[in-house]
Amino acid sequence: MIVVLIGYMASGKSTIGRQLASKLGFSFIDLDSYIEEQELLSISDIFNKKGEIYFRKKESEYLNEIINGEQNNIVLSLGGGTPCYADNIALLLNDKSILTIYLKVGLDEIVNRLGNEKYKRPLVAHIETREDLKDFIRKHLFERSLYYEQSNIKIHTDHNSAKEVVEKII
Numbered sequence: 495m496i497v498v499l500i501g502y503m504a505s506g507k508s509t510i511g512r513q514l515a516s517k518l519g520f521s522f523i524d525l526d527s528y529i530e531e532q533e534l535l536s537i538s539d540i541f542n543k544k545g546e547i548y549f550r551k552k553e554s555e556y557l558n559e560i561i562n563g564e565q566n567n568i569v570l571s572l573g574g575g576t577p578c579y580a581d582n583i584a585l586l587l588n589d590k591s592i593l594t595i596y597l598k599v600g601l602d603e604i605v606n607r608l609g610n611e612k613y614k615r616p617l618v619a620h621i622e623t624r625e626d627l628k629d630f631i632r633k634h635l636f637e638r639s640l641y642y643e644q645s646n647i648k649i650h651t652d653h654n655s656a657k658e659v660v661e662k663i664i
C-alpha cells in the first residue's frame with residue numbers, strides 16, 4: 495500500500511508524512527527530497543537554472559518511478575503542485591493500492607506559515623508583501639483545490655499539531 499499526502503505548500507505534508515510512516519512502520523519518501531537527490535540540485539536551483547517546465551517533467555517522472563517501483567508500504571509526501579500536472583491525480587486515483595489524503599489548511603494559516611518560509615519556495619519567494627502573498631495564494635489555492643479535493647480522504651489540519659493529524663489519519 496502507498497499512502498500519498500497531498501496539499502498546498504506548508505500544509506505539513508513532509509512533517510506529518512515522516513511521523514505517519516514511523517507509526518505505521520512504512521518507509522517514508524518525500525518527493526521533493528527524492529527529486530533533489532536524483533538531480534543533485536535543490537528545488538530552487540532546478541527552478542532557477544532549468545525552469546519550471548523541466549521541474550514539472552521530472553516531478554511526474556519520479557512520481558511514476560516511485561509508484562511503479564518494487565517498494566511497497568510507503569508514505570509518500572508530494573510537492574504542492576504534483577497532483578495538478580500531467581494527469582498525476584488520475585494516476586494516483588486509478589491505482590487501488592494507493593490511498594490519497596488531502597491535508598487541508600485554510601488561507602490565513604497558509605499565509606502565516608508561508609510568510610516565514612517562502613524563500614525555500616521558488617513560486618512565492620519573490621512576493622514581497624503579505625497582502626500580495628495572500629492574493630496569490632487565494633487564487634492559486636482555488637485552482638489547485640479542484641485537484642486536491644479529489645483525494646480519497648480529506649483532513650482539516652488548521653488547529654492540530656502534526657501528532658494530532660497523524661492520530662486522525664490512523
Ligand code: S3P
Nearest residue numbers: 502503504526573574575615616
Ligand atoms: C511546489 C511546491 C513545493 C515544490 C516546488 C513547487 C508547488 O513543495 O515541489 O517548490 O508547485 O506548489 P512543497 O509543497 O513541499 O512546498
